[in-house]
Amino acid sequence: MVERPEILSIVLAGGEGKRLMPLTADRAKPAVPFGGTFRLIDFVLSNLANSNLRQIAVLTQYKSHSLDRHISKTWRFSTMLGNYVAPVPAQQRLGPRWYQGSADAIYQSLNLIIDAKPDYIVVFGADNIYRMDIDQMLDAHIDSGLGATVAGIRVPRSEASAFGIIDAAVDHRIKSFLEKPADPPGLPDSPDESFASMGNYIFSSAALLEALRADASDPTARHDMGGDIIPWFTEQGESQVYDFKDNRVPGATEKDINYWRDVGTIDAFHEAHMDLVSVEPEFNLYNKDWPIYTDQVQAPGAKFVMRGRAEDSIVTAGCIISGGEVDRTVLSPNVRVEKWAQVSDSVLMDNVSIGRDAVVRRAILDKNVIVPDGVQIGVDHEHDRARGLSVSDGGIVTVGKGVTVPRD
Ligand code: ADQ
Known part of the structure; x- marks a missing residue:
C-alpha cells in the first residue's frame, strides 16, 4: 500500500x-x-x-x-x-x-x-x-x-x-x-x-x-x-x-x-451578497455535494405576517417580517421588519430591527443595529454621512454593530 x-x-x-x-x-x-x-x-x-x-x-x-x-x-x-x-x-x-x-x-x-x-x-x-x-x-x-x-x-x-x-x-x-x-x-x-x-x-x-x-x-x-x-x-x-x-x-x-x-x-462584500440573492447566482450556496458548514442558530422558522413579504432574498431562521417589504436582501437570523418598512438591496446581520415606515436601501447593517420607526438609510448619502454612517465609494451605507441609527 x-x-x-x-x-x-x-x-x-x-x-x-x-x-x-x-x-x-x-x-x-x-x-x-x-x-x-x-x-x-x-x-x-x-x-x-x-x-x-x-x-x-x-x-x-x-x-x-x-x-x-x-x-x-x-x-x-x-x-x-x-x-x-x-x-x-x-x-x-x-x-x-x-x-x-x-x-x-x-x-x-x-x-x-x-x-x-x-x-x-x-x-x-x-x-x-x-x-x-x-x-x-x-x-x-x-x-x-x-x-x-x-x-x-x-x-x-x-x-x-x-x-x-x-x-x-x-x-x-x-x-x-x-x-x-x-x-x-x-x-x-x-x-x-x-x-x-x-x-x-x-x-x-x-x-x-x-x-x-x-x-x-x-x-x-x-x-x-x-x-x-x-x-x-x-x-x-x-x-x-x-x-x-x-x-x-x-x-x-x-x-x-x-x-x-x-x-x-x-463594495465587493455587498456585490457578493447581491449575487447570492439573484435568481441565478454565480455562486451556488446550495451545492450539497460540497457543503459549506457553519454553526446554525437555534431559532424557529422565519415567519411572514400582516402581508409582510420578501422577494429575491435569503431569509434565515428566527426572522419575522410583519407587514414590511423586503427585496434583494440577505437577512441573518432573528431580524425583525415592521409594518410599512421597505428594505432593498441590503445585508442585515443577526438581530437587526427595522421599525415601522423605515426605509433601508443598499446598506449593510451589522448585528443588533436598530433602525427606529420612520428612519431612512441609503436615501440621502449626505444625510447618512452627517449622521456618522459610512458610505463607500460604490454608495453602500454601512452601520456598525449595535448602533441605533439617529433620525437627524
Ligand atoms: P492580502 O489578503 O492583502 O493578500 P494579507 O493581509 O497578508 O494579504 O492576508 C492574507 C491572509 O493572512 C488573510 O487570511 C489574513 O487574515 C491573514 N493574515 C494577515 N496577517 C496575518 C498575521 N499577522 N497573522 C496571521 N494571519 C494573518 C494575500 C496575498 C496576495 C494575494 C491575496 C489574495 O499576499 O498575494 O493575491 O492574498 O486575496
Missing part, C-alpha cells in the same frame, strides 16, 4: 481587514458574517474538510474573540482519526512581539510543524469566497517535486494591484512574482487580465522551514507570505502556479465553476 503523506494545514486568520471597517471594528476579518448564516472562515475550513484535510491549525491574532468562539463552537471534528481544527492565538514564543506579518505568524508557530512532522504544508488565507478541491492542488504540488505551489486565477487588470501577480511559463513554473504591484502587467493572450495569487499555497515542509528561517534572519524583510516567501521560492526556481481553472468540485454548475471572490472591501 502506498503511504499517504502527512499533511498539516495552516489557515492564516490574523488579518485586520481595515477596508471592511466598520464590520471589522470589533472582530477579525475571517469572523465577518457572510451569506446570512456563515462567517468568512467557514469557506476555507469547509474546503479543507471536504478535501479530507482535517488536521488544521488556525493562526489568529487581531481581535480574535468571536473568531475563536466560532471555531471552537462550530469546527469540532471527531478526534478519533487525529482530526482537529485548533485555533492558535499569537503566543509570543519568540519574545514579546506580535506577528509581524503572515510569514512571521507561521515562524512563531514552528512548534506546530516540528511536532506534527508533516511532509507537506497547506497554507491558506481565511477570507475568500469559493469552493476548491484542495486535494487536486496537492496532487499537482507533489507531482512537481518543487518547494512551493501557488493557486492562481485570472482577475481584471483594473483590480489586480490588490493581489500578488504571477508571471508563469507554459509549464506552470513561476518566472516572477510581484506582490501588489502599482501597475500590474496584463496577460499575453488577454491584456486586460492579470494572473493573481489567491493567497493559497502548498509547500514541501523542509523547503518552507528553510524559507521561513531565511526570512526571519533578513532584517529588511516584511515577513509576509506574498511579499517575501513566495518571491524567495521564485528566485530559487522552486515555485509553480496551480491554475484554479483546472479545479473541479463535485456538484459545481456551469456558472459557479471556479468562482472566487476577495470580499475585502465593502
